[in-house]
Amino acid sequence: MSAPSTTEHQVRTIEAGSPPERFARGWHCLGLAESFKDGAPHEIEAFGTKLVVFQAQDTGRLHVLDAYCPHMGGNLARGTVKGDTVVCPFHGWLWKGDGRCAGIPYAHRVPPRARTRAWTTLEENKQLFVWYDPEGAPPPEGVTIPRIEGAFSDEWSDWTWHSLRIDGSHCREIVDNVVDMAHFFYVHNSFPTYFKNVFEGHIATQYQATAPRGDMTAAETVSAQGDTRSVASYHGPSYMVVYLDMDVDGTTVETAMINCHYPVSADSFVLMYGALVKKLPGMTDEMAAESAAMAAQGLAAGFEQDIEIWKNKTRIDNPLLCDQDGPVYQLRRWYEQFYVDVADVRPEMTDRFEFEIDTERAVKVWQAEVDANLARRARAARGEA
């Protein structure tokens, strides 16, 4: 047995840490608003508990309450909607969207303290949002969800929408992608040529341009066909709006995409994504829908690639970065603002920070890899070894 060498003493040890017990303060998208407007209550497992979403029949408004009835703990999501109330399946108590008990059919009167938690909601971009704050404060002015014009325009397709639950990972994994230029090449078969991040206040943005991957098919990467330019911003901890322009056959295809999530527990979350595509001249609604579905397929393929990584990776609090990596630590510093009390948000978490990556070397190396793949394919096509 030889003594450990000096180098062994200096081996980098991963600090996995543990995911935060609390959930991020902010607006969280729960899905397309329309999907909750079928007259039935809907159960959402989120923030370590269960919520019920229902539409008041009289006003048409969507409401979110704690799912468990404060009477005896019945699950309101298994009940029914009656007028502007949701009715508990256990004892028939009726709850209004503001959390007040509107009646108990078998009782003389409603106890004065009969009130459950009503969550602050917002409908924007034809999606439903709920405000989460462990301190119980309402959303501050200016912390809101930006309007996506395409969601309300006949010149754009309708939303595609997909939802999947990820177990065994904290949602920080997906947020990390904001700064992770190299993973777009190695995981998503994309080819970043320009990459810049800007964090300020509650918004974190990624500016990216990609070149086509001539060695990939459209099924292998969304960016196979043409150059892309994208601006992707997290508005708060969980709702990312991506505007992506792609040059295809001399035209520019404009896409707006959503990549959002809400936490279920400390190590599971529900990931949702959707796409809108601007109709090209002469495009019918059906063609636009097909185009949006294709964009959504590209997103789906991308997330599957991410999930494969997450399932097999470890949580890491001390990433070992190289000089061409993006600003992971500064992104996490920005992200931390959502996990501390408002009084503990430090200026460095919200002060503007910009980071433009030098892509020169990466582009050279990746181009060589693409060229080698193409050459190999050409040799194979000619029947050479």
Add this chain to the structure above:
Amino acid sequence: MRPVTCEECGTGVLVEKRSLPHTSVQWTGPTDRCPQLAGGGARIEGCTRLRASIEREVREGRLTVAHDD
């Protein structure tokens, strides 16, 4: 990171350049004095005047381009 003052609005920021194409800029206060960034936040990619100020600092040798290790 080295301090750089914007020639347009006088805001002081901290800048690091690991290579000519790379730039890292840390504000230490609000951006509301910057005519290009005020109100836009992270939805604006950057201020062209601040960029010009940084490039001038590099050109005139006051900001060195180097790895930080």
